[in-house]
Structure formats: structure tokens, C-alpha cells
Amino acid sequence: MGHSDNKNIAVLVSGGGTNLQALIDAEKSGEIPNGRISLVISSNPDAYALTRAFNNNIKTAVAQWAAFKPDRKSFSGEILRLLLENHIDLVIYAGFMIILDESVVKAFPNAMINVHPALIPAFCGEGFYGLRVHRAVLESGVKLTGATVHFVNEICDGGPIILQKSVEVLNDDTPQTLQKRVSEQAEQVLLPKAAALFCEGRIEVVGTKTIIKEYDYDRIKTR
Amino acid sequence: MGHSDNKNIAVLVSGGGTNLQALIDAEKSGEIPNGRISLVISSNPDAYALTRAFNNNIKTAVAQWAAFKPDRKSFSGEILRLLLENHIDLVIYAGFMIILDESVVKAFPNAMINVHPALIPAFCGEGFYGLRVHRAVLESGVKLTGATVHFVNEICDGGPIILQKSVEVLNDDTPQTLQKRVSEQAEQVLLPKAAALFCEGRIEVVGTKTIIKEYDYDRIKTR
Numbered sequence: 001m002g003h004s005d006n007k008n009i010a011v012l013v014s015g016g017g018t019n020l021q022a023l024i025d026a027e028k029s030g031e032i033p034n035g036r037i038s039l040v041i042s043s044n045p046d047a048y049a050l051t052r053a054f055n056n057n058i059k060t061a062v063a064q065w066a067a068f069k070p071d072r073k074s075f076s077g078e079i080l081r082l083l084l085e086n087h088i089d090l091v092i093y094a095g096f097m098i099i100l101d102e103s104v105v106k107a108f109p110n111a112m113i114n115v116h117p118a119l120i121p122a123f124c125g126e127g128f129y130g131l132r133v134h135r136a137v138l139e140s141g142v143k144l145t146g147a148t149v150h151f152v153n154e155i156c157d158g159g160p161i162i163l164q165k166s167v168e169v170l171n172d173d174t175p176q177t178l179q180k181r182v183s184e185q186a187e188q189v190l191l192p193k194a195a196a197l198f199c200e201g202r203i204e205v206v207g208t209k210t211i212i213k214e215y216d217y218d219r220i221k222t223r
Numbered sequence: 224m225g226h227s228d229n230k231n232i233a234v235l236v237s238g239g240g241t242n243l244q245a246l247i248d249a250e251k252s253g254e255i256p257n258g259r260i261s262l263v264i265s266s267n268p269d270a271y272a273l274t275r276a277f278n279n280n281i282k283t284a285v286a287q288w289a290a291f292k293p294d295r296k297s298f299s300g301e302i303l304r305l306l307l308e309n310h311i312d313l314v315i316y317a318g319f320m321i322i323l324d325e326s327v328v329k330a331f332p333n334a335m336i337n338v339h340p341a342l343i344p345a346f347c348g349e350g351f352y353g354l355r356v357h358r359a360v361l362e363s364g365v366k367l368t369g370a371t372v373h374f375v376n377e378i379c380d381g382g383p384i385i386l387q388k389s390v391e392v393l394n395d396d397t398p399q400t401l402q403k404r405v406s407e408q409a410e411q412v413l414l415p416k417a418a419a420l421f422c423e424g425r426i427e428v429v430g431t432k433t434i435i436k437e438y439d440y441d442r443i444k445t446r
Binding site: 051102119120121123139140143144146160161162163164165166169184208209210211212 | 225309342343344345346362364365366367369383384385386387390392394430432433434435
């Protein structure tokens with residue numbers, strides 16, 4: 001169908017899959033012109049994300065963490081097998097709760113994308129996940145937080161940053177309200193855009209940094 | 224003249240005084256309705272900031288660091304004497320290069336304001352000043368940086384945050400171009416606004432945080 005030059009995207013999920021839905025919607029509306037979500041892998045057979053994939057005719061696979069636990073190496077090997085077998089070009093962590101070992105990261109250098117719900121290098125690294133991030137943000141008294149999409153490497157939240165977007169902290173925020181606003185930006189704005197940039201070959205990695213080519217993200221999206 | 228309830232603002236300078244000029248302009252245009260810049264103190268007798276103050280009929284004082292160096296305690300005592308003698312309510316560090324000792328900080332709890340040219344808690348603390356901040360930002364590969372106005376306490380860049388504003392990092396930025404854009408936001412937007420909020424009694428400090436009262440900074444200023 002003329003899609004032979006499209007990049008194959010795999011989305012790794014564990015739960016409801018709102019990140020996945022945003023990516024599906026973006027693909028449908030033409031926002032990821034050179035990419036196709038061709039595989040959804042869930043670590044949980046009951047994840048609603050699988051239903052979303054099914055409803056959109058996307059191939060699914062289950063690598064059930066509960067069946068491998070605690071053997072992270074074999075679990076990672078199974079994920080890697082699925083990714084290679086399906087000729088995946090880009091792997092997106094979308095609410096995927098299991099940490100994969102280095103074999104997967106090394107097989108997809110600068111081709112695995114994760115979202116962190118804060119402005120890296122603030123409020124990231126070991127122990128900063130989920131509501132813990134937003135609790136720490138509120139306790140610190142900062143007035144701005146945000147979301148970061150970055151490549152995955154061996155360092156937790158340490159890979160080259162692709163995109164960031166700020167979110168204001170309001171006087172009456174709770175960890176939950178802040179999480180909601182940050183997630184909206186991460187899911188609706190940053191993740192589909194990062195996928196599009198990757199599939200269009202517009203992300204150049206130079207050392208620990210990315211250069212977004214021929215695309216002035218900042219001037220277009222902010223303000 | 225009906226200004227008896229105005230807060231007296233002292234601006235501490237060491238050099239050209241572009242921060243001071245922004246504050247003078249803001250006061251003139253009515254953006255700091257309950258505040259008056261009543262004293263400019265320079266650590267350097269040749270600072271152009273003093274000329275700016277003179278041109279605007281603002282009282283000046285020189286506490287020449289070179290004459291006290293390295294006696295930080297006596298120098299701080301002289302600054303404190305000037306602040307108290309002039310009934311100062313709010314002290315603004317505006318490109319003031321000398322670190323004052325705790326006696327001054329303790330005499331003005333949550334009444335001294337400083338600007339840091341990054342989004343605290345990122346790229347702040349010991350050693351992060353001037354172009355070093357922007358060099359570190361560029362080396363890290365972040366896509367957003369910004370400016371922070373905060374109260375001064377005993378911890379370097381550690382006092383309660385009043386306002387923050389993000390600035391995009393562009394592909395072709397140098398430390399100098401980035402510094403210029405961050406400084407513009409810090410000087411033109413954040414510092415006058417923080418002074419206005421303080422003088423209007425709209426900044427409530429609760430523990431290590433501020434609550435900006437009856438003023439939805441975030442919703443008004445961003446986007």
C-alpha cells in the first residue's frame with residue numbers, strides 16, 4: 001500500500017494505554033506521516049491497552065511479567081525477540097511498568113523513547129516515578145514543572161532529551177491534579193511529536209544531546 | 224505625597240545595572256504600584272548603575288567591596304547599616320556580585336529577592352553563576368531552561384521560589400545567546416513582577432514555599 005518506507009513502531013504498555021490511544025489518534029489524523037504503530041506489547045494480559053490495539057487492528061503480543069518474574073533477563077529476551085521478529089524501528093515506553101535489561105536498550109540505540117513527567121534534570125532518576133514525582137515537585141515549591149521525552153539509555157532518565165514542555169504549578173495543585181495536567185502534555189503533545197520527528201529522520205543524536213533538524217519545535221509550539 | 228504606605232525598595236548592584244533599569248522603567252510605568260526604589264547601593268564606585276540611579280533621582284550609596292575585601296563581615300555590616308538607615312522593606316540583588324553574610328539575610332527574612340538564570344532546582348547552587356549556568360545547560364542537552372526569582376536565605380539558590388519562567392533552548396544557541404534570552408525574561412518580566420507582588424503583600428511564605436495570593440500568575444502570563 002505504499003507504506004514500505006514507513007517506520008514500524010512498537011508500543012510497550014502495562015495498563016490502560018492512554019499514551020497508546022494518543023499515539024493511535026495521532027497516526028490516524030496524519031500527525032505521524034512516516035510511522036505506523038505495528039505492534040503493541042503488554043506485560044499484563046488484562047491491560048485495557050490491548051483492547052485499544054485490537055479495536056484499531058494493531059497486532060498485539062503479551063509478554064506476561066508475572067510468568068517471568070523475577071527473571072528480568074528472560075523477560076527482556078522475550079521482548080527483544082518480539083521487537084526483532086516484527087522489524088521494529090522505534091520502541092515507545094507508554095506506561096510500561098517493567099524495567100528491561102541492557103540487552104534491549106543496546107539493540108535499539110537511540111531508538112527507544114520514554115516520557116518522564118518532569119523537566120529533566122529536575123525530579124528524575126531512581127525513585128522518581130508516578131505520583132512521587134509530583135509530590136516532590138509540590139514539596140519543593142517550584143512554580144514550573146513539565147514533561148520530558150527522551151531516548152532510553154543505560155542511565156535512568158539519562159538518555160538524550162528530545163522534547164520538553166513546561167507546565168505551571170498552581171497554588172491549589174495536588175499531586176493528582178498536577179499529574180493530570182503534566183500527563184496531558186506528555187501524551188497529547190510530546191509523545192506523538194517525538195514519534196513523528198523520529199520517523200521523519202529529524203532527530204540527530206550528537207553525544208548526549210539531540211538536534212532536531214529542519215524543525216523549529218520551540219518557536220512553533222511555545223507561547 | 225500620599226506615598227507613605229509605599230514599600231521602600233533597595234537595589235544592590237555591581238555593574239551596568241540593566242536589572243535596575245528594568246525596575247526603574249516598571250516603577251515609572253506604574254507596574255509596581257505600592258513600591259518605590261528609594262536606594263541603590265553599589266559595591267563598585269564606577270558602576271554605570273549609579274548613573275542610571277542619578278538620572279532618575281534615586282538616592283545612591285557606595286559600599287566599595289575593594290575597600291573592605293576580604294572582610295565580608297564588615298562589608299555586610301555596612302550594607303546592613305545602609306538598609307536599616309533608609310528604612311528599606313525589600314532588598315533586590317540585581318547583578319550584585321558580592322555574597323553577603325548571614326547578618327543581612329537574617330535582618331531581611333523573606334524580604335531579599337534574587338534572580339537565578341535557570342529553572343531551580345536545575346543548574347543552581349555553588350559554582351553556577353553567569354555563563355557557567357548556560358554552558359552547563361547547553362552541555363546537558365535540555366530543551367528548556369529559564370529564570371527563577373526567589374527569596375534569599377542561608378542556602379545558595381535555596382530560598383522559597385516566587386516566580387519562574389521557561390525559555391526554550393535552540394539548536395544554534397551559544398552560552399551568550401542563551402544568556403541574553405534568559406536575562407531578558409528575568410529582567411523585563413520576572414523581577415518587576417516579583418517586586419510588585421511583594422509590595423502588594425501578595426507573597427505568602429509557607430515553609431519552603433510561596434503562595435501568590437489573589438493573583439493567578441500562571442494563567443495570566445503563560446501561553
